[in-house]
Amino acid sequence: MSPTEATSPAETTAPASDIELSGISVRYGTAKAPVTAVADVSLTVDRGEFVVLVGPSGCGKTTLLRLVAGFQQPAGGTVKVRRKVGVVFQQPRLFPWRTVGGNLSFALARHGVVRTERAARTEELLSLVGLSGMARRRTWELSGGQQQRVAIARALAAEPQILLMDEPFAALDALTRERLQEEVRTLAAVTGTTVLFVTHSAEEAVLLGSRVVVMAAGPGRVIDEVPVPLPREATTDVAALRGDPGFAVLRTELAAVTRDAATA
Amino acid sequence: MTLLKDTEQGTEPAPTTAAPHTGRRTWAGAAALRWTALRLLALAVLLAVWQAVVAAGVWPRVLVPSPGDVWHAFVKASTVHDGVRGFSNHLLVEHLAVSLRRIGIGTGYAALVGIPLGLLIGVVKPLAVVLEPAVTFLRTLPPLAYLSLLVIWFGIDESPKIWLLVIAALPPIAAATAAAVRGVPADLVEAARALGAGPVSLLLSVRLPAALPEILTGVRIAVGIAYTSVVAAETVNGVPGIGGMIRDAQRYNQTDVVIAGIIAIGLSGIVLDALFKGVERVAVPWRGRV
């Protein structure tokens, strides 16, 4: 996170890594009764990579994202994050004293977007998540899925270079989920955003990830990595990819691996 | 009669404005009507018991006047008769208005100082360590205890009265603000930090608005405390002022005027509290949703 660690992209030959976790362990609880949530996890995410974390509930996926976001200190190991981070949390976490548009302009203002441009940018972001014309609505008047979409738009408003997403689509209906999966996949391809994405769905993991990292619980650790050799160009037809036979095979494979992880 | 009408207007529409749907509004309207009827009934019972006690002659009439006596005192204090203007040369409403103005100014200054102070106490640990005991100390003092000091320092004009009300109203506002700022959900603070909010914008754009519902409650409590303190503030040179009026009446054993004054304070307090709740509903509609 510190500016001294920033590398100038032009000079570096090998693709610089955006996130480096090495030998990470995280403990919760009191000094007397510590609970090891994560033990000895190392994970490197290269610039522009789309890494998906899967694993049983409680294996430390959220904990890893919190480390990268800087909300959590490791008990051991080092965390390096080299570009600007944005977060979509497991819950929407909207500011109830602001309208939907107000939540977005908060992010835009922090990002340095001038006041006169915020309204247009807000409307753009809302239409991206399928909520055109909702800028003046109160956040608590929206459904859970709508709130989560506002949260996604708010995170994107700050144009993060590293996007952390914690089961962002879990609360959405199937249609909206598919649409947003396609949006995020395309966005990452077009902007070169590095994404670290948590999901419970093998299908979502294979569709979105360039690499899937499988974790197991007790204590949380990485047990497997599955590369996803599917096309990742900005022009890739994501909808067609769902029907691709290669996609189906990968999905079935990953589902088997995660089943093993749950019992590992 | 004017006062009674005021309270009815003050309390009746309040529940109906809260209901968002027309269907619920009529239902809420009917319920409000029923509750108002119950209140009036309770009031009638109270007056009847009071009248019965006086009629039984248990205590001398000078000590316990009848409802009629109090009503008479009330009317006398509210009108000009035989060239005499109300009580102590001021109408009751004028006494009340002067006191309300003191309460308003006192609580206003208290909020102006107390909210920033509470914010600082809430976020700056060393300040909390020093100032929190001081605020608690002030809060436990009865206003009459420091009135003498204020009179010595500031004389007997307006300033010691305002000072007293500020000192009485400030601690609850500062304490409520500090507690509210500390209680802001870490989730929201993290969300703001993830969007690049620095310490200043975290404090002013996240902690302050998130705490606003509780801050307003603190101000409402402070108004109540200022109300209970205003009589103490007006014990020295308090005329015009409802507390001064009550003290003058006490000096001449005019129990009926004392009771009329007490009722005026209480009723205006109810109206003000209802107004305040309305303001809260409009100003912080997200209350309970953070």
Ligand SMILES: Nc1ncnc2c1ncn2[C@@H]1O[C@H](COP(=O)(O)OP(=O)(O)OP(=O)(O)O)[C@@H](O)[C@H]1O
């Ligand atoms: N604040 C906390 N205090 C104590 N223990 C915690 C805390 N947060 C998480 N844990 C523990 O750390 C472990 C990992 O939690 P984490 O939230 O990272 O899991 P997860 O993989 O995100 O699970 P899920 O899929 O259910 O979201 C769990 O055993 C959890 O009980």
Ligand SMILES: [Mg+2]
């Ligand atoms: Mg989680």
